[in-house]
Amino acid sequence: MLTCEIHYAQKNKAGEEVCGDTIKYKKSELKTVVSVSDGLGSGIKASILSTLTASMSTTMVFNNIPIDEVFRSIISTLPTCKVRGISYATLATCYVDHQSGQCDIYEYDFPVVLIYRNDSIFDVEKKLLEIEGRKVYRSSFTSQPGDILFLMTDGITQAGMGTKRFPFGFGIENVKMELKNLLKHKVDLRSITQHLVRLAEALDTGTKGDDATVCAIKIREQRNLTIMVGPPEKKEHDEIVVRKLVESNGKKVICGGTTSQIVEKILGQKVEIDFSSISPISPPIGYMEGIDLVTEGIITLTQVFRYYESQTEEIGIGAQKLIDMLEEADVITFLVGRAINPAHQNPLFSHDISLKFRLIHDIGLILQKRGKIVNIEYY
Structure with a gap:
């Protein structure tokens, strides 16, 4: 394509x-x-x-x-x-x-x-x-x-x-x-x-x-990027979403600890943690065979959002790597799990964004304004 x-x-x-x-x-x-x-x-x-x-x-x-x-x-x-x-x-x-x-x-x-x-x-x-x-x-x-x-x-x-x-x-x-x-x-x-x-x-x-x-x-x-964020609402959809991720064209990213555990279970593989990536503002990143990047979820996405909104220049290595991939991609697909984690009530937002899908929606709008084609699919 x-x-x-x-x-x-x-x-x-x-x-x-x-x-x-x-x-x-x-x-x-x-x-x-x-x-x-x-x-x-x-x-x-x-x-x-x-x-x-x-x-x-x-x-x-x-x-x-x-x-x-x-x-x-x-x-x-x-x-x-x-x-x-x-x-x-x-x-x-x-x-x-x-x-x-x-x-x-x-x-x-x-x-x-x-x-x-x-x-x-x-x-x-x-x-x-x-x-x-x-x-x-x-x-x-x-x-x-x-x-x-x-x-x-x-x-x-x-x-x-x-x-x-x-x-x-x-x-x-x-x-x-x-x-x-x-x-x-x-x-x-x-x-x-x-x-x-x-x-x-x-x-x-x-x-x-x-x-x-x-x-x-x-x-x-065309350069494609697929990002799986959060576990699906129904457990029977876990394998469907994981297969969609691994079979997609282009680069692949997993956001979230629970999400990475689901992928590990379905694929029978382990995430290799890069402990050198840990910092006071940066949860560690990881890698898995067939997956280009594994990051923490809500903190990383928050940093991505705040970076694009010019609210901060201080971001972790996971957010920076994800931003680099977003900038490189032409077509970006988010596979968003509907399972709600109460821990995602995030005080870092300057406006009232409390759910991960609201955050992804806003990032998607920013990317569209930058000429990207953005697809958001919910499971």
């Missing part, structure tokens, strides 16, 4: 409080849709138009609306500039099927879409679609792990326009050369997007400049 790793950077036109470019994306375990739109002009008006365009396209494509209907809706909704005779927003929308790898890119007056495979430009034929008298281009190919797509607005290619060095702007060929060098030296995508935007900002010094946006989409294998 594939997934899409998304990074982007933006700058506002000099003197404007908001960016006239917009990026919107939606992800599930099965697909990703990313849209980048550039509103005509700059400032609030451009931002509103690009937000409307990107939001409509992302939502409709994600919901499997036929592409001609998507663009018909967008074209009929957006006004046309009477002076220039062009639409008030450009658009590029990328759809990736995580199972088949099928990638479809739709472009409407959009300046730059570049596809890289093995650090080199990967040329894909563009097919013209006439929709409501407008030209929409479609590119389709089967993506592979490692493929990278760059979507960028003309604030990048036209940066420095009117200057002595780049009278016609930085240009697409210079962008390609810059990307080739950065990819060759294995620069991470977040840094690449930031570098291109900073470069545009530097080139625009002394000019009116423009909004500028770079979005990078990397296709890679």
